[in-house]
Amino acid sequence: MDPDLSRLDDYLDETGVDGYLVDADSELSDQYYLSGFDAPDPFVTLYDGETHLLFPRSLEFGRAKRESRADTVERYVDFDHQRLVGEHGPDEAVSHVLAAFLDSYDVESVAVPSRFPLRTADGLRDRGKTVTADTDSVVTEIRATKTGTELDHVRTAQRANEAAMAAAEDLVAGADIEDGTLVRDGEALTSEAVKEEIEVTLLRHGCALDETIVACGADAADPHDRGSGPLSAHEPIIVDIFPQDKSTKYHADMTRTFLRGEPSDEIREWYDLTERAKAAAFDALEPGATGADVHDAVCDVYEEAGEPTLRSDERTETGFIHSTGHGVGLDVHELPRLSPNGGELRPGHVVTIEPGMYDPEIGGVRIEDIAVVTEDGYENFTEYEQTLVV
């Protein structure tokens, strides 16, 4: 994948710094995106119009030359590391190596991510370099707009996600009801058992295990609760799955709410309302609209039905108590935001739409699709039907 880094060039021009520097392993998505290289240990990427990688050891050197998108790949040893260790000790030697690496590209000043390692920054400053934290997260901003290849990666992850959701739905739909509890093969069907089935299905589809939410009753009323224990009949079960494709590293994200048995009138009403809120959000989803516009569309639906939202009451603990959605890509939560402070949406933004209602006395309902903003609206990647009673 070859990202469009012209906005990073603009950023360097505007801020007047010579380069953008990252020191992290590829778990940091900005590092993976900028370097095009997947490595478990920290390495350094310098972008100055070209991309330059620097590795502490030789171990990843050959693979980085083959696999990364860098223009140059170097090692500490190329900057006299052993001599510098003898002269300055192992810690300070690293700052001399990094300064020499920057010198070799005539780089005197760098912008770095906000969470750039302090010791590296202080070491470079000791060597006379100017190091400034980029509070605008420019690479994260750039990553929000996906290329066609990246969109394909999200679609692929979403197919795996739907297979896992089907496995979960089958378990719930096939359960018997005994004393108000879901039962399979004579044993209580637990959140843990459903999660295990989801995770194994994802694994069989090439996706990494991430956390998964299968939450029922009061658990489901806390949007961050992963759920545990036996699942109840006649109560909504929130199933929220957000897998990462192991080969591409891109995520998908989807939520469905299932119920085995008879829903109360209130739950039926919540579900219908949440379906309408989701539709309203999609109606508002187009380039030029803001994330705040889409969020407002959801709040309108809930508030018109008399339900509390964080917009109408910032202290409410029931009702619609989170934002409408978020970007999805190398990170499961990334830009843009579909929330009160969400900025302008652009073609290529991949976002979730996930309205929901919560009350510890009643439970939770959430429905979540994943879609991409297009030139003339959006394309919904989600092909999974939404049915409450299964």
Next chain:
Amino acid sequence: MDPDLSRLDDYLDETGVDGYLVDADSELSDQYYLSGFDAPDPFVTLYDGETHLLFPRSLEFGRAKRESRADTVERYVDFDHQRLVGEHGPDEAVSHVLAAFLDSYDVESVAVPSRFPLRTADGLRDRGKTVTADTDSVVTEIRATKTGTELDHVRTAQRANEAAMAAAEDLVAGADIEDGTLVRDGEALTSEAVKEEIEVTLLRHGCALDETIVACGADAADPHDRGSGPLSAHEPIIVDIFPQDKSTKYHADMTRTFLRGEPSDEIREWYDLTERAKAAAFDALEPGATGADVHDAVCDVYEEAGEPTLRSDERTETGFIHSTGHGVGLDVHELPRLSPNGGELRPGHVVTIEPGMYDPEIGGVRIEDIAVVTEDGYENFTEYEQTLVV
């Protein structure tokens, strides 16, 4: 789990700083260890003899009060965050909140991990606080010595690991041989298929998916290659599994080398030599010995047999080309080191012993156990037999 932080108290006394500050999510093991709290988003931990947590939002507040080992749990809102945002903007407001949080404990100077976020450090410095990177990694040092509870967690993860290894061995042992390739049910048995079986088995045992190595032929000669494609008969297959228990977060680590068919004389010799090298390492493993002593014992065995090691030739790309082992705990690679610069071993250190031989022309052989250093030697946690030909 209640860690013994008396060495952190000593560190604060010796360095004369008022507190130790971490700003990270609990993926950073030092954060998880110090806070006793598992959260996906960054939060701040201050240790000043007591442990104080600070969260940006209220979302994790209740759970942190229940689950963490902290003496106090607070939120940005407790330090006038909204007003500060209005006054200074969202970025600078955070540094005012953090400074007020430190003020409330009379903390003027902090030591922080080397990879502490630059923006946080610079913000605190702007508010007059002294922030110094701890290049000694004192919390990582403390974590190297395990409590009885932590040892139990590693043992439990190792039982899951052995179930996964058995699944891998069964696949290899049960394969037919056609044209020099391993075949099951008429299809080539691939590295990917064996890894999937390992991963599903780990999942069924409550362990998180991590990367796994199933490498054959030239792949196996690169200790960092994860392996891919059809597995060959008559060649050693390195299977290296390092799972993380999902509930405790502790790891295990084990490697076996399997061969289906007829090994060459050279591979038999390598395997015997590696068994002897492993035994020599265990003979040297005791409190008071250094990681370097154990590593030297392995190098002695290989070198006496005329094989190259990095000790005898720092540029060799064949022979014994990595260190003897590493600590295992919340991280799969942590202190202590069993390498040329490995320091003194203490009771409670959990380490791997993993000698191996590599040559792209021949393949690779590695055998790895995991053990704890005890008062009078060691206890090997590994109960899996070692057999080359299966």
